[in-house]
Amino acid sequence: MRSYTLHLPREARPGEAHDLDRAQLVPDGFSGAAFAFSVLWFLYHRLWLAAAIVLAGLCALAALGHGLGLAPLSGALVSLLAALLIGMEACSLRRWTLARRGWPARDAVVAGSADEAEAKAMTRWLDPSRTTELRAGPSFPAGRAAEPVIGLFPAQGGR
Template sequence: MSTFYVMAPPDLKDPVASPHEADRLVFVADRFSWAAFVISIIWIIWHRMWLVLLGYLAITLALEVTAAFAGGIAPAVAAFAVALLFGFEANGLRRWTMERSGWRVLGLACGSDQTEAELRFFQSLQSKSSGSSPASQPPAPIVRPSRVIPKIGTETVVGLTLGQETSR
């Protein structure tokens, strides 16, 4: 199950008002990005993350020049390390870039994929806007866990020690 940040543009008033407004929301996954790992620069340009592009190029250039002086496989290891680190942080940097542009986080949505997360998010928004509150719903029944008492032979286990079995 993946978690997605739901990002709204600065001028969005009500995401449930119309389908057009709902289509403007962006779901940013909070997970490793394979596309950012494999084709980092293209991924950055595609998402228009210009400050991140400058930082990525500066860090990559500095690390590659330093690794070139070490020789051997150091440049390859450095390139792989930068790509791996960027793959882990790419979606966080995308969210950061969007927040700098005035986008705001509306909430989190969970699902096995983006479609399921969108369905869950909009379903929760609709239930909030329709006025059904948890107080108006009947309380859930209280389920008490069964009381399992671990035993070794005739003695009960108490923490890390054995204690005498008590009768009930």
């Protein structure tokens, strides 16, 4: 089972179907395609800034390895580790880019496949009994506000 986040424009209203054709489901976890194709994966998903940052990072890593005189096997190991990092963080960068463009995560579902996740997310979005829950966002326990603040801040709030 894998978790997926549903991303819709800010102006989308729960219970309304007209924005669902533009909805995007982003899986959570490791992306094998991003691991294998790195910059091309970012370009395919139209993540221009992330693609530029990843390309610059990979070029800097290659230049640093060449400048330090790393052996070919060591350079390949460093490149493999960089590709692993890209594969692990690619979906998070996609979520970040969508939120930056005004498409925040509106819901999260757990499903066995992308098709099942899409069906669950659409059903939950169109359910009129959940509209206030989806609009309000995640809820946190009410008891947290009464606890004393520990740390450098003398009081709760933004004084």
